[in-house]
Each structure stands twice: as C-alpha cells, then as structure tokens.
Amino acid sequence: MIGNIYYVGSRGLASYLITTPAGDILINSNLKTSVPLIRESIEKLGFRFNDVKILLISHAHFDHDGGSAEVKKLTGAKYMVMDGDVGVVESGGKSDFQYGDDATLSYPATNVDRVLHDGDEVKLGDTVLIAHRTAGHTRGCTTWSLKVREAGKTYNVVIVGSPNVNPGYKLVNNARYPEIADDYARGFRVLKSLSCDVFLGAHGSYYGMEGKYARLNAGAANPYIDSEGYKNYVAEREEAFLSELQKQTSTVKKH
Numbered sequence: 001m002i003g004n005i006y007y008v009g010s011r012g013l014a015s016y017l018i019t020t021p022a023g024d025i026l027i028n029s030n031l032k033t034s035v036p037l038i039r040e041s042i043e044k045l046g047f048r049f050n051d052v053k054i055l056l057i058s059h060a061h062f063d064h065d066g067g068s069a070e071v072k073k074l075t076g077a078k079y080m081v082m083d084g085d086v087g088v089v090e091s092g093g094k095s096d097f098q099y100g101d102d103a104t105l106s107y108p109a110t111n112v113d114r115v116l117h118d119g120d121e122v123k124l125g126d127t128v129l130i131a132h133r134t135a136g137h138t139r140g141c142t143t144w145s146l147k148v149r150e151a152g153k154t155y156n157v158v159i160v161g162s163p164n165v166n167p168g169y170k171l172v173n174n175a176r177y178p179e180i181a182d183d184y185a186r187g188f189r190v191l192k193s194l195s196c197d198v199f200l201g202a203h204g205s206y207y208g209m210e211g212k213y214a215r216l217n218a219g220a221a222n223p224y225i226d227s228e229g230y231k232n233y234v235a236e237r238e239e240a241f242l243s244e245l246q247k248q249t250s251t252v253k254k255h
Contacts, residue, residue: 049074
C-alpha cells in the first residue's frame with residue numbers, strides 16, 4: 001500500500017502486514033476461516049507467515065479477532081491487545097457487552113501476551129506503532145498510528161479501529177457499558193487530534209479501498225495518501241454518532 005505496509009485481508013475485512021528487518025506485525029486475524037487466506041496473501045507477496053512476530057487487532061469482534069488463536073498457534077506471534085478488550089478476547093467474545101450472549105458470534109478464546117494501554121508503543125525492528133484507545137464500538141477499540149517512508153518522504157499513517165455505532169447499541173442507560181457515549185465522544189476527539197496522511201481502517205469500505213486499489217494499479221499517484229478523506233470520514237461518523245445519541249436521549253426523556 002505504502003512503505004512497509006501491505007494489505008493481506010479480504011475485500012471486506014482488512015488485515016495489514018507491516019514488515020520489518022526483525023520480523024513482521026499483523027493487524028487483524030479476521031474470521032476463524034480467514035487465516036488460510038491471510039497466510040496465502042502474505043506468501044504471495046514473497047514474505048513468510050512464520051515471520052509474523054506480533055499480532056494486533058483493531059477491536060474485539062469476531063470478524064477482526066476470530067482467527068487469532070490459529071495465527072498464534074501457527075506463528076508463535078505475541079498477541080497484544082488494548083486493556084478494554086482483553087477480557088472479551090480471552091473469553092472468546094462471551095464477555096462482549098453487546099454480542100456476548102450470541103453463541104454464533106463467539107470464537108476461540110485466545111490468551112493475550114501483552115496488555116496495551118492508551119498511548120503505548122509497539123516496536124519491532126525499525127517500526128513503532130502507537131496504540132490509541134478509541135473506545136465505544138468496543139471497550140478497547142484501538143486506532144493505530146505509525147510513520148512510513150516512501151520515495152524519500154515520511155508519511156503519517158492512521159489505521160482507524162471503528163467509530164461506528166452498530167444497530168442495537170444503547171448509548172443511553174446502557175447497564176453493561178454505562179460510559180459508552182463518553183467513550184465514543186472521547187474517541188472522536190482522539191481521531192480528530194491525529195495527523196493523518198495515509199488513511200486506512202478495519203474495513204476497506206471506510207476509506208474506499210477497492211476504488212483506490214484500482215487507481216493504484218492504473219499508475220496514479222498513491223491514492224491511499226488522503227488526509228482530506230480521513231477528515232471527512234471522521235466528521236461524517238461523528239455526526240452519525242451525535243444524531244443517534246440525540247435520538248436515543250429524546251426517546252428516554254419521553255418515557
């Protein structure tokens with residue numbers, strides 16, 4: 001995509017390989033069934049699946065961390081997860097505030113090797129990633145930032161965790177996650193504070209991945225460099241959150 005960042009996910013579910021001289025970092029293991037595809041993508045690029053030393057996620061939902069147990073087993077990678085999501089990951093999704101009671105959304109419980117906190121750095125070789133807690137979507141939803149170099153220039157990359165309010169999410173009087181609305185509001189403040197040249201995210205749809213990939217192949221200037229697209233996306237998602245919050249707040253007041 002740019003510098004040492006490669007896309008190794010499916011059309012809908014983003015997974016990123018970040019290569020370094022000391023081994024590689026994988027962000028998102030996706031579904032339980034995604035691991036062979038991720039492995040194949042890595043090997044097609046000429047890298048070795050066994051060189052994955054660190055496994056990270058954007059957030060603890062089955063479509064982003066369902067394959068983590070398998071990735072760990074096959075590569076021996078160290079699994080590093082933001083504090084708010086550790087319990088969910090280690091329960092295989094069963095302690096998730098929204099989906100924990102739905103057995104169809106559970107996945108193999110996976111042991112976490114390092115608990116991350118907001119602002120922590122993950123270092124491997126010459127690469128440093130910063131973990132930003134942008135909670136709400138999950139308690140430990142994580143947006144990653146790092147710097148990459150390409151053609152003599154340095155770019156700020158942001159990989160957005162998820163700012164989305166899923167259908168059924170209670171933003172008001174949520175007994176299982178009382179601070180959910182505050183967490184979303186704080187998450188948007190964090191996203192707006194980040195300097196972004198290269199806009200990526202947990203789903204390719206966040207940043208128009210397929211359209212941009214086609215332009216990249218057509219030899220256009222790197223379309224993933226899109227600071228304006230990032231700002232617009234964050235603003236649009238914040239508006240959607242505030243509108244849903246207002247709707248739920250007025251419904252509660254009526255009752």
